[in-house]
Amino acid sequence: MSAPSSSSPPVDKDKLERVLATDCGSTTTKAILIEKVGGEWRQTWRGEAPTTVEAPFEDVTRGVLNGAQEVAELSGRSLVRDDGAGILRTNGDPTKGVSAYISTSSAGGGLQLVVGGVVLSMTAESAMRAALGAGAIVMDTFAANDRRKPFEQIERIRQLRPDMILLAGGIDGGTRKHVVALAEMLKAARPRTRLGGGFDLPIIYAGNQRVTDDIERILGEMCDLKVVPNVRPVMESENLGPARDKIHDLFMEHVMAQAPGYDKLMRWVDAPIMPTPGAVGLIMQTIARQRGINVLGVDIGGATTDVFSVFDGTFNRTVSANLGMSYSVSNVLAEAGLSNILRWVPFDIDEKGLRNRIGNKMIRPTTIPQTLEELKIEQAIAREALRLAFIQHKEFATDLKGVQQERTIADAFRQTGQDSLVKMQALDLIVGSGGVLSHAPRRVQSMRMMMDAYEPEWITEVAVDSIFMMPHLGVLSSIHEEAATEVFEKDCLIFLGTAIAATGEQKPTGPALRVQFRLPDGTGVDESIDSGRLRRWELSRDDEIEITLTPLQRRLDVGEGPGKARTAKVRGGVVGLVVDTRGRPIHLPDAAAERVRKLQEWVEALGEYGAGGQSRWAGQGAD
Amino acid sequence: MNLLILFAALLAPVLAATPATGLSVETPAYSDGLTLSLSWTAPDDAHSLILLRSDQGEAGPWHVAAGPWPGTKAEHQDKVTTDPTKTPPAAHYWYRLVSLDEDTAPPPEADGDDAAAAEQAYVAALLAGQPATAAVQGTPVASWLSASPGYLLLLALIVSVGGLMLWFTDRARKGHEMFIRRMPGIDAIEEGIGRATEMGKPVLYVPGIDELQDIQTIASMLILGQISRKVAEYQSDIVVSCCIPIVREVADEVVGSGYMLAGYPDAYNPKNVRFISSEQFAFTAGTNGIILREKPATHIFLGRFFAESLILAETGYVNRSVQIAGTAEATQLPFFVAACDYTLIGEELFAVSAYLSKDPRLVSSLKASDYVKVFVVVMLVVGTIAASFGSSFFIELFTISG
Amino acid sequence: MAAIFTPGLKVTEHTIVLKDRRLPMEGEVAVSVGQAVRADDVVARTELPGKVYPVNIANQLGVDPGQLAQHMTKQVGDRVEEGELVAATPGFLGLFKSEATAPVAGTIESISAITGQVIFQAHPIPVEIDAYITGKVVEVHAGEGCVVQAAGTLVQGIFGLGGEVKAELMLSVDSADAVVDAGDIRPEMAGRIVVGGSYATVAALKRAVEVGVAGMVVGGFDYDEIKELLGYEVGVAITGGEKLGLTLIVTEGFGRIPMAPATFSLLKSKVGRRASINGATQIRAGVIRPEVVVTDDDEDAGVERWVPPEPKGLSIGDQVRGIRAPFFGKLGRVLALPAEPAVLDTESKARIMEVEFEDGEVAIVPRANVEAIEREEAGA
Known part of the structure; x- marks a missing residue:
């Protein structure tokens, strides 16, 4: 259901040998070449070029050609047609061209949607899920209960200039009044498209199917109305596929067609161009389905943080629009609070100075940390951005609301409400991407950031996407799923290692966990680790070892129940095996000096930062 | 009159004992204003003591306040009036303590018209024949605090x-954030309203079947105000089914002002607040009729319920509605727990109002x-x-x- | 990557300034190409649609939404006054009549037979756009606005708060590195734009608002002062609409940083002239920086639309300024531009340059952490 309906001729996947994939981002266009090497699919070459959507070029294909040309030069194979009018296809000649060309795009700010529904937590949320799943940025969500007066809603819609609007509301045979009121409100607002241009704003109606006639009467003349099956046909289930596919179709037809050069690009590709986050979501779903695992993915950018999760086959995506590492860095400070950022900084720092530094990063977003101190601050902020975005994701990724419950007598006394679908104990793999994670000077820093922000429980693998190849593989999975997953595992991900942590109430001192395993070289390890520690062993991705974890406190649980030992097979990565006995949630000492000491201890235990920097800042931390 | 003379004759020649000394009258600590505390040094030779009281002045007239006691008694708490509503306490009181010898007769126990006269004669005889202290004044004052x-x-x-x-x-x-533990049942109310909105069906609210003055009904009305405000925000409908006429009138007012507060006074339809019947089972049947005909998406039963609880909840379950019930009626709780999605147990019912409004x-x-x-x-x-x-x-x- | 390009802030005495003046929605343009305009002249005007008031008249009257139309005394498109009768039921023998009135003066947008709602739209709000700078109109976007071109001095800041202001320039302190405190704000500054200093204290800013200063241009101020001034934090650098009481432009950044000497001397030379300033900042795609524009009134900017030259790369000898710790705010000169990336203290690899700072210190700085200071070179 997740593959978008395609207008291009289907690709015969058996004949695929070599695929060129590009991702037209807002600043750079990244091209990669994926080839079948000795029977297995690998990513072989990559190239980059500035995106050319804006003046003076105003033709996205120039950037694509530049990127492809770089790949061509590196691989020694011609990929670009001599007349510059497309990507060369193999015509029996093994030294020239590719068998397929695919692309994603987020240029020009990606796909921006406004969604509407009757109740925020019900049909509006279903509509939002469909839009986010399609890779869109949801600019605003309107609902009958969004606490805004109609005139405020109208004013807001007039300000926004979305690429399209997704209107849901009511189950089939449900409310008519509210859906009509929403449509009338939209009509009164007369929304305009972002790119201006001479076409009507596309509105997708995915609500109560019995009201379609009214909706057509109200909105039909004003906009380009498309009716698709209800995203929430009954309270008990969602049907997001049709709306998601329609968004993809319209993305191609309207949005892409308006952007400079995309008409050409659309003719070049062998599969529909997908919005970048939509493609990332697709590869996440593919990998989770193929390996039968639960995956959590994050892409932390300058302005936004995208979180993806697949738990028991249910896919969710959220975009935290104002949590990022540069443009929105001050907002991370505002939302997390200074003290939450400071708790991760392993030295003392003047607070006013730190605020100013963060402010300066916001107004000069392209700068990079030059000193170790700056790097540590940046990574502290990243932890909070990741954590906050994850909280938003957990709140969104829940079971459907408004459904009759089958509750037993025991449930009558339960105090918890609707649980998030995101269950850390069931999580198998965390994939991080985005500059601060992918380009951290040492991989162990990325591992620490994700471990601190997400607090993985029991046994969890951690990886990063080193060159942000996930979008390319997402589109590839729409034409050749196996190739996509093969490259994903072998080339896209850099496995950092496995994180191990016990859950349950933990005493702050004394031994917490006993770890027993045999390293690949035959050395046996049998250690009792005290509370509040991080412990790391080198272990490569190729080595699988059997590890026995024994909780040394009555209430600690590593997956077999409180106090019970567990034996499991784990693999390492570039970082290796990290055992975390800091407790869940992670316990940080309140006193500043004590906390700094503890943080220093963890940094040293994992070998996170360079020695030079260490000595340089050790003095600073001591006073 | 004969009697009086007789007493006087009897008592007059006997002057055996000495009077008590150091009689003092004080307002006791934490007094209720009706008691005075007396103390004295008892005479060595008194056989018994009797306390006289006057509310007029030092000169009397005197009445027997208490006694006779054994001659060794040295203190007494005197209640100046037994029935303060009928006989309010006077501003001041005077006391005399009379020492009696062995032969002195106890006060007469006469009833009726003669009683006052008999007492007067007795007192006069006492004062004439027995040693007594001088009159001591006391003022009963009510204190602000009781030390009990x-x-x-x-x-x-x-x-x-x-x-x-x-x-x-x-x-x-x-x-400061006030922590109130999560109550899924209350959180479900808003969800239920949302569900009704999406389905285009009303919310059914039943405030129990007891009189308005019952505390559960009062709590239910408070909650109804907040729920109707939420319903109005969702621009949805709420049907209130009442068993007591006066409850309907109050509910009407409450729902109307809920819509008003939400800013949609025009959206309120008074026809939706209904009086069904004062007969318990007629009411139940009528409410079941609403459930089956109008098919509300969400049922909220909050208040005092009796035998109808299971009939209502069971019908609602068959109707596939989300049901939230709450009552402090322990006997009905099991039925609600069995048939409803969420149940507020006992005291939780009284917490709903605070939980929903977050009013400090x-x-x-x-x-x-x-x-x-x-x-x-x-x-x-x-x-x-x-x-x-x-x-x-x-x-x-x-x-x-x- | 052939050209090394570090985008910097413009600080130039003579340049061509182009200002796109656009209406928020379609309207009427009041000027034509070639026309000379003063800063305060209106170049385009339109009417923003008024607020919308939906009222459920069917419920007010107690009739079915479907029958609402027959009770309406006003129809879609009719103009109504506030409190004017718009619908009434005939009642029974003249009794029990119900009536509904308009909540606002405006027009009736729609009457819904399904919800019973009548949507009233208030009268439109007129909006006018002025030229902002004194110059010539070089382009007209029909129905939307125009482009005004002028020759003059342009100083871009790094961050600003508040919108467009036009007023006379004045010095607050007489040096680029002095701190501007409340005492430096004098009553005669009312309605002026005050310039100078490395740092404005929150007291100075509050005093400036009190006095009625129109704008303030300063080297730096503390990030947490924003919250104190506005009552909320600016988390995302998109500004311009703040209700601060004045327009504030920071030329260097947050903290105590002397205004770049070139910037200060340039602005100082324009004291007494009328300037147009705007605090609007946007640091996402389509960067907008706050600016101070002083147009040369006597010079003819020409009616041909000026095309900006290709951005110039950075070369050895150019003046640069550090924009991140530890060299934040320091001015220097490029000594070398090695092609190979170098390993930084953080252990990450980056393209760097060697810079000699004004205090004589020579250091390696990542190219991303400096900005070129564009200055008009005489005769160049």
């Missing part, structure tokens, strides 16, 4: 509840009463333990007496 441990404890409780409330209110106003005043009173409950539970436990070991000290702490 029970009262003090009660006062302390009132003050501390009030203090706690003020403190919590102040904290809440200053933006309501939240802080909820918080304060919770602390008092904790205190009461601790007292019960301590008292039980103390009583088990035979100590009555703790129980006496709670004794309330003059």
Whole structure:
């Protein structure tokens, strides 16, 4: 259901040998070449070029050609047609061209949607899920209960200039009044498209199917109305596929067609161009389905943080629009609070100075940390951005609301409400991407950031996407799923290692966990680790070892129940095996000096930062 | 008259004892204003003592206030009036203590019209024949406070509840987050309203079947105000089914103002607040009719329920509605728990209002009463333990007496 | 990557300034190409649609939404006054009539037979756009606005708060590195734009608002002062609409940083002239920086639309300024531009340059952490 309906001729996947994939981002266009090497699919070459959507070029294909040309030069194979009018296809000649060309795009700010529904937590949320799943940025969500007066809603819609609007509301045979009121409100607002241009704003109606006639009467003349099956046909289930596919179709037809050069690009590709986050979501779903695992993915950018999760086959995506590492860095400070950022900084720092530094990063977003101190601050902020975005994701990724419950007598006394679908104990793999994670000077820093922000429980693998190849593989999975997953595992991900942590109430001192395993070289390890520690062993991705974890406190649980030992097979990565006995949630000492000491201890235990920097800042931390 | 002469003759020649000395009258500490505290040094030779009281002046007329007592008694708490509503206490009182010898007769126990005269004669004979102290004046004054441990404890409780409330209110106003534990049943109310909105069906609200003055019905009306406000925000409909006419009138007012507060006074339809019947089962049948005909998406049963609870909840279950029930009626709880999605148990019903509105005043009173409950539970436990070991000290702490 | 390009802030005495003046929605343009305009002249005007008031008239009257139309005394498109009768039921023998009135003066947008709602739209709000700078109109976007071109001095800041202001320039302190305190704000500054200093204290800013200063241009100020001034934090750098009481432009950044000497001397030379300033900042795609524009009134900017030259790369000898710790705010000169990336203290690899700072210190700085200071070179 997740593959978008395609207008291009289907690709015969058996004949695929070599695929060129590009991702037209807002600043750079990244091209990669994926080839079948000795029977297995690998990513072989990559190239980059500035995106050319804006003046003076105003033709996205120039950037694509530049990127492809770089790949061509590196691989020694011609990929670009001599007349510059497309990507060369193999015509029996093994030294020239590719068998397929695919692309994603987020240029020009990606796909921006406004969604509407009757109740925020019900049909509006279903509509939002469909839009986010399609890779869109949801600019605003309107609902009958969004606490805004109609005139405020109208004013807001007039300000926004979305690429399209997704209107849901009511189950089939449900409310008519509210859906009509929403449509009338939209009509009164007369929304305009972002790119201006001479076409009507596309509105997708995915609500109560019995009201379609009214909706057509109200909105039909004003906009380009498309009716698709209800995203929430009954309270008990969602049907997001049709709306998601329609968004993809319209993305191609309207949005892409308006952007400079995309008409050409659309003719070049062998599969529909997908919005970048939509493609990332697709590869996440593919990998989770193929390996039968639960995956959590994050892409932390300058302005936004995208979180993806697949738990028991249910896919969710959220975009935290104002949590990022540069443009929105001050907002991370505002939302997390200074003290939450400071708790991760392993030295003392003047607070006013730190605020100013963060402010300066916001107004000069392209700068990079030059000193170790700056790097540590940046990574502290990243932890909070990741954590906050994850909280938003957990709140969104829940079971459907408004459904009759089958509750037993025991449930009558339960105090918890609707649980998030995101269950850390069931999580198998965390994939991080985005500059601060992918380009951290040492991989162990990325591992620490994700471990601190997400607090993985029991046994969890951690990886990063080193060159942000996930979008390319997402589109590839729409034409050749196996190739996509093969490259994903072998080339896209850099496995950092496995994180191990016990859950349950933990005493702050004394031994917490006993770890027993045999390293690949035959050395046996049998250690009792005290509370509040991080412990790391080198272990490569190729080595699988059997590890026995024994909780040394009555209430600690590593997956077999409180106090019970567990034996499991784990693999390492570039970082290796990290055992975390800091407790869940992670316990940080309140006193500043004590906390700094503890943080220093963890940094040293994992070998996170360079020695030079260490000595340089050790003095600073001591006073 | 004969009698009087007889008494006088009997008493006159006998002058055996000496008067008591140092008679003093004081207002006792923590007085209720009806008691005076007397003390004296008893004479060595008195066989018995009798206390005379006058509310007119030093000269009398005197009445027997108390006694006769054995001659060794040295103090007395005198209640100046037994029925302060009929005989309010006078401003001042005068006392004389008379020492009696062995032969003195006790005061006459006459009834009816003769009683006053007999007493006068007796008193006159006493004063003539027996040694008495001079008249001492006393003024009964009510004090502000009673030192009785029970009262003090009660006062302390009132003050501390009030203090706690003020403190919590102040904290809440200053933006301190007040923790109220999650109650999924209450969270489900909003979800239920949302469900009804999406389905284009009304919410059914039943405020129990008891009279308005019942505390559960009052709580239910408070909650109805907030729920109807939410319903109005969702621009949805709420049907209220009432068993008592006056409850319907109040519900009408409450729902109307809920819509008003939400800013949609025009969306309120008074036809949706209905009086069905005052007969329990006629009401139940009528409400079931609403459930089956109008198919509300969400049912909310909050208030005092009796035998109709399961009939309503069962019908609602068959109708596949989301049902939220709450009652402090312990006998009906099992039925609600069995048939409803969410059930508010007992006291939870009274917390809903605070939980929904987050109004600092309501939240802080909820918080304060919770602390008092904790205190009461601790007292019960301590008292039980103390009583088990035979100590009555703790129980006496709670004794309330003059 | 052939050209090394570090985008910097413009600080130039003579340049061509182009200002796109656009209406928020379609309207009427009042000027034509070639026309000379003063800063305060209106170049385009339109009417923003008024607020919308939906009222459920069917419920007010107690009739079915479907029958609402027959009770309406006003129809879609009719103009109504506030409190004017718009619908009434005939009642029974003249009794029990119900009536509904308009909540606002405006027009009736729609009457819904399904919800019973009548949507009233208030009268439109007129909006006018002025030229902002004194110059010539070089382009007209029909129905939307125009482009005004002028020759003059342009100083871009790094961050600003508040919108467009036009007023006379004045010095607050007489040096680029002095701190501007409340005492430096004098009553005669009312309605002026005050310039100078390395740092404005929150007291100075509050005093400036009190006095009625129109704008303030300063080297730096503390990030947490924003919250104190506005009552909320600016988490995302998109500004311009703040209700601060004045327009604030920071030329260097947050903290105590002397205004770049070139910037200060340039602005100082324009004291007494009328300037147009705007605090609007946007640091996402389509960067907008706050600016101070002083147009040369006597010079003819020409009616041909000026095309900006290709951005110039950075070369050895150019003046640069550090924009991140530890060299934040320091001015220097490029000594070398090695092609190979170098390893930084953080252990990450980056393209760097060697810079000699004004205090004589020579250091390696990542190219991303400096900005070129564009200055008009005489005769160049």
